[in-house]
Amino acid sequence: MSSKVSPLAPTDVPAMPMIAGVRLATAAAGIRYKGRTDVLLVEMEQGTTVAGVFTTSKCASAPVEWCRDKLKGGSARALVVNSGNANAFTGKSGKQATTLTAQLAAKAIGCKPAEVFLASTGVIGEPLDATKFDGVLDALALDAGPDGWMDAAQAIMTTDTFPKVATATVKLGKAKVTINGMAKGAGMIAPDMATMLSFIFTDAPLSASCLQALLKAGVTDTFNAVTIDGDTSTSDTLLAFATGAAAENGAPKISRASDPRLKAFVKAFNAVLADLSEQVARDGEGARKLVEIIVEGAKTKLSARKIALSIANSPLVKTAIAGEDANWGRVVMAVGKAGEPADRDKLSISFNGIRVAKAGARDPSYNEKEVSAQMKKPQIQIKVALGLGKGRDRVLTCDLTKEYVAINGDYRS
DSSP states (O other), X not given: OOSSOOTTSOSOOOOOOOOTTEEEEEEOOOSSSTTOOOEEXXXXXXXXXXXXXXXXXXXXXXXXXXXXXXXXXXXXXXXEEEXXXXXXXXXXXXXXXXXXXXXXXXXXXXXXXXXXXXXXXEESSSOOOGGGGXXXXXXXXXXXXXXXXXXXXXXXXXXXXXXXXXXXXXXXXXXXXXXXXXXXXXXXXXXXXXXXXXXXXXXXXXXXXXXXXHHHHHTTTTGGGBOSSSOOXXXXXXXXXXOOGGGGGTOOOBOOTTOGGGHHHHHHHHHHHHHHHHHHHHTOTTOOOEEEEEEEEESSHHHHHHHHHHHHTOHHHHHHHHTTOOOHHHHHHHHHHTOSOOOGGGOEEEETTEEEEETTEEOTTOOHHHHHHHHTSSEEEEEEEOOSSSEEEEEEEEOOOHHHHHHHHSTTO
């Protein structure tokens, strides 16, 4: 964790309400550093359903493999998250660590190991000593309470500079339901499913299949539309849990994601995902600029996404933004290398609403001083119009600074 908070950190942090059926506690287990809070236990009441999306990396971590397997059961009673060690590329010892952790958690709260979900973040390739959880998880089960959402978000941080939380309240039927979420991530961010680590909780009575469908759809234009450095993590995990406790207040039990009664809930659910994913972009390692890439006029939405990511992941574009240089030539380069349909002579580019290139050349009204003033702002929008069709997409990223190199050069030191 950094001692210096990102200048892009949200100024308004929401008060996180309680969610019926969810209890949280954190502790310092000494996973990597002594005296640092590094383990989170979330206990959920019986009947809680679970959904998840995970990294597509071919070198997925042991906790990712554990969760993929246990997701088939559709029910959850506990979540254990540790920071400081990713338990990735750890061979048989990694699998043994996940098994032991689940067994210890199950014993602590009185459930089956298959109802325990796991996530780990930190250094790759270092064995995780799960015996450090022995006793700690018992104490956490006794200490767990309905508050402590900010402590939970802090416990899962690594190079993050601020805890990331979001919440929403919405009507489901005649009952009020709550959605709380937390996330961690600042580097190794180019999700191909969800995000580094993120956890969503609600008291809405949703079936596991319904929750899974909502989650899979919700990540497309939120977490999957964020990139910091173009590197997809081995540990990317997004889990959602629904305790169903709101049914006691009259919330209808929902089994299908297409149920029309879910319309307001889906909007709120996706808003929480969008809020958290933007916070990840705001906390990019060393970031000083939040960058929104909009590509329109593409052949298809997928084509627009690929071009937007080509721009967002370009070190040349990102360093130009860090230097407050509206170098639209680098944007042209990134469009051209994306491998998607593009016509140089139809292309136009804007920075923060000021068009700098039009019809394949510099805009006749281009004013260097005017554009340079815009580049000094903390939020930069780059809009690319291809003029080929109706495809449109949006991606969030950040600039690439010297601090990013310093953070990652010293990561294991």
